[in-house]
Amino acid sequence: MGVDFIYPEFEVIRNESRCIACRVCERQCSNEVHAWSERRGVMMSDESRCVNCQRCVSLCPTRALKIVRSDCRLRENANWTDATIKEVYKQAGSGGVLLSSMGNPNPLPVYWDRILINASQVTNPPIDPLREPMETRVSLGKRPQRIERDDEGGIICDLQPQIELSMPVMFSAMSYGSISYNAHASLARAATELGIMYNTGEGGLHEDFYAYGPHTIVQVASGRFGVHEDFLNAGAAIEIKMGQGAKPGIGGHLPGAKIVGDISRTRMIPEGSDAISPAPHHDIYSIEDLRQLVFSLKEATSYRKPVIVKVAAVHNIAAIASGIARSGADIIAIDGFRGGTGAAPTRIRDNVGIPIELALASVDQRLRDEGIRNDVSIVCGGSIRSASDVVKAIALGADACYVATAALLALGCHLCRTCHTGKCNWGIATQRPDLVKRLNPEIGSERLVNLMNAWRHEIKELIGGMGINSIEALKGNRLMLRGVGLTEKELSILGINHAGE
């Protein structure tokens, strides 16, 4: 207390005239905000524990609860904001690195919101997806350089391994451990039903989920947790994680408290030990080393699986991507600085990396300038929030998008940004069995399927409006985009014109 005291960020407002003292909120809150006071015969709140996950608000049967932002503020200061000062207090008290979860919440530019989409008028008819066929299928992987023919002149139809997707969206990497068994089950089932992919993240693959292999991307990260031959061969593709948009330059950290039971078995590490993946892959200190890992993985899987290399969007991303394209990788996944995370040092999350829109545009252009765009597919992630973000990303040059936060929202996440505490009230970022069971994988997968089907329909409407009837004809079609309120420099990096031009 005293100098370290920080007034709670949120206030719990309970409408006493509505509260029937059913104590649902008390049972639902893993942070133990609510408690029944026998002595006073009312529900009490300890607001200092509240993270504003809205669980109690959503479940209160009489709508007696709301959580509001506290108005007890320090004196206003545009330079020393409330949050900045409180972080100083916390660090002065603890001496520790600040931790955060989910994506960068700061008001940095979201270029998606400054890009507008075209539609056909007069000279070219829009196409109605309800009446005309409209294709969203894509395949990811290398394209051959040349048509080869057999002795009879027929085309030799040998393609290098591809991933096929019914729509250009995949669920991106979230490890079993950072999220729950039921969250993984929901993603795996939904990906299978939708004809897309989900991604194991760096925690290995639970034995129950091998059945969803054809719709699984298995990830190999610097800690190599859970990596073995069967694992590599279980999925449709292998992803080497070099970096993550939320924390470029550092590895993952799953606290020992989350390494319990199945998770320890799946990761192949002892229970209770911290799973700390190193910042680099210790066998990759340069681009030629990456090439070796790409080919070791291809050898281990008899060249039947495409290899994805995932990198964080950093300053020199175009040159890095061009190096990756020449390393034998089939697909490059670029993760922007607004991408989510289960836990990251706050300073890194909020200050390292660049926006995905700029990274994607410059990578796509660089690979075309070098004539090697056909050697790799590009997947972009790091805050793709809606169908229109997907359409803009494809038009800038992506082959497909990775989504994670939107998928978690579909499962019930309320973006309280405290995943690192392991007490997720929505059963997602937690391993506590009583919390995990709150997420029903049947309902979860159905909601994911709904969300993606809704996006698919919106994508069709948007591209139909442009007079396009296949997503393939949108890829890299930057004339379909215009910027608003962007500088010449931003427009030139994005490779688009300003609205009105």
Next chain:
Amino acid sequence: MEREGTVRIPSGCAIAAVISRTGRRMSGESIVRSMVPMHERSNGLGGGFAGYGIYPEYRDLYALHMFFEDRTTRKNCEAYLKEHFEIAQSEYIKTRKIPSITDEPIIWRYFVAPLPSSLAKLQLDERELVARTVMAINGKMHGAYVFSSGKNMGTFKAVGYPEDVGVFYRLEEYEGYSWTAHGRYPTNTPGWWGGAHPFTLLDFSVVHNGEISSYDANRRFIEMFGYKCTLQTDTEVITYIMDYLLRVQGLSLEEAARVVAAPFWSTIAQEPDERRRDELTYLRTMFPSLLVTGPFSIVLGFSGGLMALNDRLKLRSMVVGEKDDLVLIASEEAAIRTMEPDAGNIWAPAGGEPVIVRVNEGVEV
């Protein structure tokens, strides 16, 4: 005002084409007349023709038709050409002064042969050398523009109504076994003659009616392979796609049509023949960025034949008819009837179904 090439100008259009399967040479008069009933489909801002078999006396030489802004540019360009080509003939293209065609640039014609020493040094086949030279002049040499570069064929185009363009170029004085024609309806003025159609590279010529929605996806893809879209027109990018698929990748016309107007995945899935299903899947997977969407009807001219193709939804009109040795193609039946009043067997090809007509086997063109 910006000139075409720095801005993209959408256009509506009229197209027509005729070919004699026996290789009989016809004067350009009839194809010029065919454009008259489709007058309303153009707006006087672009018209043009391509004729095949028109230069039999120079059949082994590349005929370069060029626009120059002034004499100095022509001299510079000539010096540039001489580095790799022998110029066998160099002359004005004959025109006729008419009031409706104005502001003409210098319109010139060269008949050239690549120097064997250049081919040996650059290790290129001769068509590749010609294609690269065209790209270099059109992309880099300000004020010079190659608008036709094939053997025994030639393109004639201008800003004006197509009927007038035909008179201007004295097309009644040329004889070819195959002709294509184009009338343009651009939504704003192109500012110069390069934007008129047909658009050509080597002996491939394209006339096109429509506005493709896949334009920038196609352009950014094809530019990876040395093509430079200097005009920002659909026809230009379609011509380069065809050159890339047919000449560089060695696809057949039918296969190229399956890339540009690819069958829907659902149609491919229903294809009973497994071998064919594999090929269609392969072509779509290999060239997804060359799928052309949005309305189009095109006629591709090449030595010895024509291919007509509609977009896969058939969003633009196009009809085909026959009369004796002739096959006639046009945006409207009226144009066919103008050329051959008794043409029969008139039909509208389905979207995405190529109509390929070649001169009969054994006919030398």
